[in-house]
Structure formats: structure tokens, C-alpha cells
Amino acid sequence: MSIERIDVDLCNGCGLCVESCPMDVIRMDEKGEKAVIRYPADCMLCLYCERVCAQNAIYVSPVKLVPPILSWG
């Protein structure tokens, strides 16, 4: 259940994905040039980042895992 990758070559550093993330998963890198996935464990698969990215640089994995103890089996 998480964002999988931000393509460094495609990312133009606009920061829209950082702004759009409700869970603060994405941050700009130290130089402020590229978006990086900092806290993937908190991703909730909302896809807002993928949608706002004009560069199509972001991919959120379609696999949503409900941990076994919470699922029916």
C-alpha cells in the first residue's frame, strides 16, 4: 500500500505533489530540486500526487494490502 517511485529524470521539481499529499509522504530533496518519497509507510493510495504530476513521473502501486490480522483471511 504505497507510492512506488518518482522518476528523477522526469521530475521537474514543481512541488505540486508535495503540496497535494495529505499524509506528508513526499518531500523535496535537500537541494529543493526534486520530489522524493520520504515516508512511504504513511501513503494511503489516494493518487492525488500521481494526478497532479504533469510530468507523469509518479507511480503509485495498485496493490493495496490489508494486513492479515485485519482481513478475513
Add this chain to the structure above:
Amino acid sequence: MSPERTEVVVGTDILVIGGGMAGLCAAIKAREKGMDITLVEKAHAGKTSGIQAFQGDFQVFDPERGHKLEEWMEQIYKSGEYLNNQEWSEIVLNESQDRYKELVSWGVEFYPLDRKLPFRHMGVMEHLSMVTGKYLPSLRKKALDSGVIVMDRIMVTELIKQDGRVVGAIGFHTTSGDLYIFQSKATVIATGGSSIKLGQRPVNSWTADGEAMAYRAGAEITGKEFTVAGQMAFRPDAELKRTDFSYGQMAYGPTPEHTGEAAGDIWKEVDALVRFPRFGYALIPPVRPMINAEGEPVIHPGWEAHCGRIPLYSYFESLYPMQEEYIRYAYRKPGTTELDEKGVDILKGGKLKFTLSNYDDLVNVFGGAGIWPVNKACATGLPGLYAAGLSCATMAAGTVYPGPGFGLAHGAVTGTRAAVDAVRYAAESEEAKIDAAELKKLKKTVCAPIDRKGGFSPGWITQLVQNMTVPYFILQVKHGERLQAALTLMEFVNSHLVPKIWARDAHEWRMAMEAKNMALDAEMRLRASLFRTESRGTHFREDYPRRGDPEWLAWVKLKEKQGRMKVYKEPIPEEWWPDLSEPYEKRYPRLFPGE
């Protein structure tokens, strides 16, 4: 406390906490009256609200379109199983049109009235739809243009009280880690709903923050035993119909517009991807019916699980164009999962069997849970503190969610009402001087997770809360013994583990506070569920499978007293009771398992 932490003090007339529908409406409205308004949001106001995960539907009651108040009211309180505050239900309906017109004047774009929209009706109720993905940004722009100060990425965690009055709040920046102290004459909590961070719907940012801080400050909380998509009772002897399928708001069934041709064109315009995030409700009930492992229709998923007839499936033989478009998008990149193949299969005219691994994501009822308002101005009983939107338990909705668009209309109506009275209160109030000793104590509480050198991770606490509340036999098929067992463990989590949460950076600091709030929220849900010894709406007690009229024509309230969570009842006024001389089956056409 680390000496190098920067402290920022912000003075404002009115502080609004939360940047979704209710918060932005409250801020804009209060700003119109010339007040200084500061709106803080833990993510990004106008972009990241939990409500973005939903359709952007907005209920507009309009007599000129033939809407009849009695009919709408009857539908609301019947589906709510008589736990509505009927005055509030009526207020939401009656003021929805004014709020709609106001939103339009503020630049919010709606799909035109004459367009045929799918899901336009729920029983007699009708709603409009805002252009998804655009309405909150429009409101943010309006707020900024009117001079509201918007501060993003600030997690507010505690209210500041002085002589019994709320005079501000304290929080921190989730990137810089700077501490923020807000001094306000009035404060509006609009922090949204509560979830368990399952990601079933992308509302993980709803962690009951507002309810939790208000509770800690002494406010009353209600409605915690019900969930928005919980299982409804069923009618075991009746022939199964499409309209019986499990979702609360489906109690009155979809109209022809829900299905078939009418659901066509518009979806190409609607941004289906915001409306239905991946594996969101485009693909799961309530949009589609369910079948159990034996191929039989399901009307109570929790009960099916209890009987071992799992897994449950959603079964697709055909797709609406919107769903097809959605699936095409979701699978547009090559992947390796089994679901990819299924997705491709259905686009080729095949069938899709979608396995459900859980059902209820335990989101509280919109307009039916949160901070108890003591009057129709959304005041909380703590002078200077107001609640709006999903944080405000007006009980306009009852035990289930009445239907699409009610939540956002409720948000705009309560946001506006809270703003009007907050402006009056702020205008009459002196600026409060915050007591230094009190502030020092609060700072210590807020900074505890980040100042600690070790402890339990927020992720682990979150997982514990999920494990103790999500399995179907705790909060879906409830039983006194199991609730008590879970409550005992949750009390331990709250008393022993939560005080030792450790945040390694400012991001984790937010997660730590969210985990703390979720743990408190979980204890409230368990305690309220244990206290209500009957079944009603989305609250199903295996050991009390019948509605308990008139004893339980009452709201369950929670309040902190001397460090303990007290639970008690507030009876519903008799004039709102159902007709008790009518047979039970007439009052409650749906039965629970075991009745």
C-alpha cells in the same frame, strides 16, 4: 524541551482548525464580518481534506424543484432509526440552498442543474455535484483573496484554556518542527471525521484530532457507536432485492437513475479518479452488490464473516462507462498482480470477481458523531470553542448516513453557523492573557513525543489500535464480552503506551499525535458500543439484537471527569420518538440477525 526549538506566537481574532469544507466556509464567513482570521491545516488547506476522497456531492433542498420537507425529514429519521436531532436535520435542509448559492458566489463550480447525474437521488432526496477536485481549491482562493491567513502543515494538538474559556491552541509545523502558539478570542474546530487509517477510503488524515483535543479540554462527545458504512440490519424472511444490499444509505434503494443509461455520459466529464481512488468504491460495495463464498447474496457482511461464509465477492458482469474508464486508468501500466489480469478481462467483456478482505472502514457517521454542540450556533459548552463539519455531532444524521451530499451541506451549514456566533463571541470578548504556567504544561505535553529519547513508534501504536478495533467481531458484530475485552486492552494502550510514543522527526511527531488521537477515539467507540445495550442502525450487538424503545431513544455521550472517561445517556425529546403504538416491525422493517 530542546532549547533550540523555535516558537512562533500568532495572535488572531478567530482561529479555524482544519482546511476542508466546514473550515474554509467558517473562515470566509467570519472574515466577511471584518475579523482577523487564521486558518491552520495539518496538510494543505483546500487540497488535502479527507472529503476530497468523496464525490463532491452537495445536497440542496429546494421547494421549487418539488422537494417536500416532510418527505425528506421522514426519510432521514427513518433511515437514521429515530436518533436524529430533528431540529438540526431541518436546519441543514433549510439552509442548504443558501449555502449552495453562497458557494457559487464564492467561485465554486457545480455541474448544472439540468444535467442528468448518476446517483442524483437517494429515495426522495436529491443532490447536486460540485466539480470534483476544484471546489476546495476555489474556496482556498476565496479565503486568501478575502484576507484569511492560511497556514499549512501545522498540526494543532491541544487547546489552551484560561479560566474555563478556550483562548487558543498549540501545535507544531510538521516539516520544520517549530512550535506554534495561537492566541484567539474564539476557536472553530473543523478537523473532519475519524477513521482507523485503513486506507479503504483515502481518509487516513481523519484521526479525530478535533474531537480528541476538545475531549481533553472538557467537551462532550457523542455518536461514537455508529459508522457511516456499517452493516445494516436485514430481513431474513424476505425475498432478497437489490435494494436490500447492505449499505446504510441504501436503505431506500437506488432509483432508476442509479443504473443503466443515465449513468453514462457525465462520467467522462467527472474526474472519476478523484471520486474513486484506486480500489475505492467504484469497485466495491455499496456501488456493487456482494456475494458470499457459497454464491449467495450478502446483506450483512459482518454476519457472513461471523458465519464463516467468507471471502465475500463483488461481482461485475457489466461496467458503467465511468467504471471502465477508471479501470483502464488504474491498470494502464504493466504490473504483475492477479488483479491486473482481472481488470483486463472485464474490459474484454469478461467478468470480474473482486475479493473483499474486509468491509467496514469504521468512519463515523457524517453529521452524527463528534463534539456535541450545546446550541444551534455550534457552540461546544466550552466558552470560545465551536465545532463544525464532521467534527460537530449535530446528530442531523442518525445512526447511518442519510445519503450523498448530506455531509458537505452539513459542513457548509455548520461552518457558517459556527462562524456567525464565533464572530459575535470574539467581538464581545477581551483578549485573553495566557497563563505562563499553564502554557508551559501544555508545551510539555505537546513536545513529549519529540523530546523523548526513545519509546513506542507511532506506526506500532496505530497498528495496535487497528488490530483491536478492525476485526469484524469487535466493532461490526459486537458483543458485550468482546467489547469489554477490547476496551480493557485499549485502556492499557491509552494509559501505558500512548504516554511513551516516540517521534524521531517532525513528520513522526504528527503521526504520534494522530496515533494518540486514534487510540482515544477507539476507546470512545468501544465504550459507547458497550454502553448501548441494544442494536440500532449501524450498531449491531449480537447479545442485544433488538432495538430498545424507548429506553435507547437516546444519545450516548462521553466526557472526561477527573481523568476518567464517563459515559452516559441524553434522552431524545419525546416528540421525536417513533409512534410506539405501532408494531415493532413497522417501526423497524429491517431485522438484525438473531432477532
